[in-house]
Amino acid sequence: MTEKLITIREMCDVYDVTPRTLRFYEAKELLFPVRQGTRRLFTKRDQARLKLILRGKRFGFSLEDIRQLLDLYDTSNQNLPQMTRAFELGQERLADMVRQRDELNEAIVELEQQLEWGEQLLGNMRNPNSAAAE
Amino acid sequence: MTEKLITIREMCDVYDVTPRTLRFYEAKELLFPVRQGTRRLFTKRDQARLKLILRGKRFGFSLEDIRQLLDLYDTSNQNLPQMTRAFELGQERLADMVRQRDELNEAIVELEQQLEWGEQLLGNMRNPNSAAAE
DNA sequence: CGTTACGCTTACGTCTGCGTCAAGCTGACT
């Protein structure tokens, strides 16, 4: 069962990143492409990891944070204390994410209100013939 | 009605930032402390702005983005084209935040599932006398 | 009145997350 390996170019096209980015992630040990000669070939595992990396980034996690989290998703990890640590890390992240979501919801409501207010204000400024301040 | 002004140290203690950070924000025109001699004194307005700055940062917005947005919350702004611009910017940010929240919700669900899975796995690893793999 | 504490400015240092050459190697056409 020969696994499906894809080139760096294909990776870039599919996930909309640059080669530099992929090499950088490899250097930081976030990805582990195999080699055919000197050239990189990315496995399914790399692709799954890249998806998680990109998502993590959107949430503002650092690459180093993400690297640690990735171990959690990694089935190949059979070491108990390490697994436990990753599990704890995951729980912390989860808590972070929940907190962030809640805060985000608050901020969204506030911003919506501000925008509504601002819209009215703009309306009055552009056309001052309303039932405005006496 | 003398407004309550607080020193840089008090600001730091209350909002858990360094003096360097506050000076930096002033240099970037995000805060406008008044001076007593050479020393900075922060107004209520500065404090409100700082709260928004810190929150914006937690959502991954740049200081420059935040600076623009702050005008929206700022009553003192009476300039029509500037207000309009700030309003548009606010709408974009709002869309960003909504998207971010939705994605975050997805990720939370996934991470919860992963953690559940991981918890079971850890249980089995620690105590292998279950109805596990034959 | 000395010293300790805090604040100010100026300026260079650092870390992250890549961008951007430079220089060389390969493999595939032609």
Next chain:
DNA sequence: AGTCAGCTTGACGCAGACGTAAGCGTAACG
């Protein structure tokens, strides 16, 4: 064989967001 695209490894560059150290002013305390 030539050459051209595409890959490789360095190595340096850069913007954002501060950290940190140097050198100075000042205010309060014992």
